[in-house]
Amino acid sequence: MLSRRFFLLLLLLSAGSCAYDNAEELLERNPPPVCEDVAVTYSGIISPLLDQHCRSCHNRQDRQGNIDLDGHQAAKRYADNGLLVGVTSHALGFEPMPKNAAKLSDCDLSRIRKWVAAGAPDN
Numbered sequence: 001m002l003s004r005r006f007f008l009l010l011l012l013l014s015a016g017s018c019a020y021d022n023a024e025e026l027l028e029r030n031p032p033p034v035c036e037d038v039a040v041t042y043s044g045i046i047s048p049l050l051d052q053h054c055r056s057c058h059n060r061q062d063r064q065g066n067i068d069l070d071g072h073q074a075a076k077r078y079a080d081n082g083l084l085v086g087v088t089s090h091a092l093g094f095e096p097m098p099k100n101a102a103k104l105s106d107c108d109l110s111r112i113r114k115w116v117a118a119g120a121p122d123n
Contacts, residue, residue, distance in 0.1 A: 079115070
C-alpha cells in the first residue's frame with residue numbers, strides 16, 4: 001500500500017515537471033510569419049509561387065486536369081473563377097493542391113488571396 005502511494009506521488013510530481021511555463025521564450029523560437037506587409041505583384045510574388053508549386057503539372061504542355069497556369073491570362077482565369085484560391089486553401093468542394101505535396105504556407109495563401117482580391121492584376 002505504501003509503495004502504491006509513493007508511486008502515485010512520484011507520478012504526480014514527474015507530470016508537473018513536463019510543463020513549460022515560459023511562453024515568451026517558446027514564442028521567440030517560432031515567430032509567426034510576417035507576410036502582410038509585402039506588396040503582392042504577379043511578377044514578383046504570384047508567378048514565382050506558381051512556378052514553384054503548380055506549373056510542373058499545370059502548364060501548356062502537360063495541362064493536368066485540363067488546367068494551364070502558364071502566363072498571367074491563364075492564371076487570372078482561375079483566380080477569377082475561384083479555383084485558384086479554392087484548391088490551394090484546401091477549401092471544401094475543391095481538390096487539394098498541390099497534389100501529393102504539403103499545403104502552401106499561410107503567407108503564400110494570404111498572398112494569393114490578396115492578389116485575387118485586387119482583381120488579379122498583371123503587375
